[in-house]
Amino acid sequence: MANDVHIIGGGLAGCEAAWQLARRGAKVRLSEMRGGGSTTPAHQTEGLAELVCSNSFRSDDHENNAVGLLHREMRQLDSLVMRAGAAAQVPAGSAMAVDRDMFSYEIEKLLSNHSNIEIIRERVDALPSSGPTIVATGPLTAESLAENIVAATGQNRLAFFDAIAPIVHFETIDMDVCWMQSRWDKGDGKDYVNCPMDKEQYLAFHQGLLDGEKTSFREWEADTPYFEGCMPIEVMAARGIDTLRYGPMKPVGLDDPRTGRWPYAVVQLRQDNKLGTLWNMVGFQTKLKHAEQVRLFRTIPGLERAEFARLGGLHRNTFLNSPLLLDRQLRLKGAAHIRFAGQITGCEGYVESAAIGLLAGLMTAAELGGREWQAPPRTAAMGALLAHITGDAEAASFQPMNVNFGLFPPLPEVKKKLRKRAYTERAKAEFGKWLEGLEAVPA
Numbered sequence: 001m002a003n004d005v006h007i008i009g010g011g012l013a014g015c016e017a018a019w020q021l022a023r024r025g026a027k028v029r030l031s032e033m034r035g036g037g038s039t040t041p042a043h044q045t046e047g048l049a050e051l052v053c054s055n056s057f058r059s060d061d062h063e064n065n066a067v068g069l070l071h072r073e074m075r076q077l078d079s080l081v082m083r084a085g086a087a088a089q090v091p092a093g094s095a096m097a098v099d100r101d102m103f104s105y106e107i108e109k110l111l112s113n114h115s116n117i118e119i120i121r122e123r124v125d126a127l128p129s130s131g132p133t134i135v136a137t138g139p140l141t142a143e144s145l146a147e148n149i150v151a152a153t154g155q156n157r158l159a160f161f162d163a164i165a166p167i168v169h170f171e172t173i174d175m176d177v178c179w180m181q182s183r184w185d186k187g188d189g190k191d192y193v194n195c196p197m198d199k200e201q202y203l204a205f206h207q208g209l210l211d212g213e214k215t216s217f218r219e220w221e222a223d224t225p226y227f228e229g230c231m232p233i234e235v236m237a238a239r240g241i242d243t244l245r246y247g248p249m250k251p252v253g254l255d256d257p258r259t260g261r262w263p264y265a266v267v268q269l270r271q272d273n274k275l276g277t278l279w280n281m282v283g284f285q286t287k288l289k290h291a292e293q294v295r296l297f298r299t300i301p302g303l304e305r306a307e308f309a310r311l312g313g314l315h316r317n318t319f320l321n322s323p324l325l326l327d328r329q330l331r332l333k334g335a336a337h338i339r340f341a342g343q344i345t346g347c348e349g350y351v352e353s354a355a356i357g358l359l360a361g362l363m364t365a366a367e368l369g370g371r372e373w374q375a376p377p378r379t380a381a382m383g384a385l386l387a388h389i390t391g392d393a394e395a396a397s398f399q400p401m402n403v404n405f406g407l408f409p410p411l412p413e414v415k416k417k418l419r420k421r422a423y424t425e426r427a428k429a430e431f432g433k434w435l436e437g438l439e440a441v442p443a
């Protein structure tokens with residue numbers, strides 16, 4: 001079968017993109033290396049869209065939860081992942097969880113039965129030089145292809161490990177305790193939020209880092225390098241009592257307006273998105289367990305009521321510096337026939353990866369049909385996530401991101417406890433209008 005589009009990677013994103021394209025009449029070649037003699041360290045089977053860890057797609061509550069809203073938007077677009085998920089669903093309260101084998105079986109059945117899709121079990125080692133292509137090879141992209149991507153994009157543009165510092169919703173920071181200032185008033189002077197600590201608070205916090213329960217690396221992640229610039233905060237703490245005070249918690253050049261003096265130590269947060277709604281804790285990448293992070297980081301003055309858009313982590317994870325490398329349509333700048341989709345674009349999670357695969361499919365279908373692409377509204381879950389990875393995130397500190405309300409344009413006029421509902425209502429209305437403008441899928 002001569003193909004219109006080559007999709008590389010039969011995971012969540014690649015399968016979803018193939019489905020969306022095939023339903024719109026495009027002939028798809030889907031290359032998946034598992035089943036063709038290669039595998040990844042995490043996958044166990046040869047099945048398409050294998051869930052490598054948890055069997056949960058997280059919350060299905062589309063009124064109060066951003067990932068639940070993303071589920072709803074995907075269902076409205078007849079998502080393959082949501083369709084197979086419904087067929088394989090197992091009870092999980094307000095979350096959506098699936099039987100992983102049945103889920104993969106359903107995906108494979110729907111794709112193999114589609115006359116527009118050819119599934120080839122092969123590893124692809126280089127980016128095709130021409131023809132519409134979607135690369136969806138995921139967080140464990142085969143080494144040969146990863147090297148080829150580095151050659152095409154430049155050194156340090158493709159990361160092989162993430163080093164995620166926790167990200168805080170700005171509106172939950174107590175600005176009566178914290179203040180905005182850059183060290184020595186450099187930059188525009190307001191680039192950082194500073195949380196001050198006295199000696200007693202610092203010593204208790206340091207001890208908390210040493211005592212806190214950590215997650216361990218998987219066997220095949222054990223050689224994860226600790227680069228000096230992204231060493232876990234607790235590893236740095238273990239080097240000595242003052243290491244952090246001379247590192248990420250350095251107080252010099254920062255005058256606490258309440259005392260007029262430098263504090264004993266500071267925790268600094270830096271803006272993480274253009275909207276200014278998300279701030280990351282600088283240098284706080286960590287392997288502490290999530291519950292431990294929330295407990296300990298809420299002991300930091302000014303963060304007592306912090307809500308986290310995402311918590312810290314460190315994993316094997318192949319991802320592009322997408323805000324720098326990709327255009328708003330997920331195309332590689334300078335090689336527009338190549339689109340990226342899924343976790344390799346720097347979104348994170350099964351659902352987010354599938355959603356970006358779905359969008360890559362729609363974009364490619366519009367291109368093949370000679371139609372102008374209209375992005376989903378930024379006020380919707382899909383639009384907010386897409387905008388973040390394709391330019392709204394800060395490229396210099398770009399790390400993988402889940403969908404969350406901090407990516408949505410803020411609604412400061414709405415009372416805090418009503419805000420989630422307000423975000424989802426606005427999203428539903430505007431996403432609905434966007435759907436009306438989409439080309440209908442042929443029967």
Ligand SMILES: Cc1cc2nc3c(=O)[nH]c(=O)nc-3n(C[C@H](O)[C@H](O)[C@H](O)COP(=O)(O)OP(=O)(O)OC[C@H]3O[C@@H](n4cnc5c(N)ncnc54)[C@H](O)[C@@H]3O)c2cc1C
Nearest residue numbers: 009011012013033053054124137138142342343349350353
């Ligand atoms: C160990 C681990 C645990 C995780 N746990 C969770 C979790 O609990 N919940 C969650 O939401 N997310 C989790 N994730 C993230 C999750 O894997 C991704 O969000 C999701 O699978 C990404 O979808 P994707 O389609 O981008 O990549 P994948 O689903 O990984 O699919 C990529 C596919 O491309 C294939 N491939 C790679 N290179 C090539 C090549 N050169 N040629 C052909 N085929 C190739 C792979 O075999 C794979 O099938 C985890 C990730 C890892 C690594």
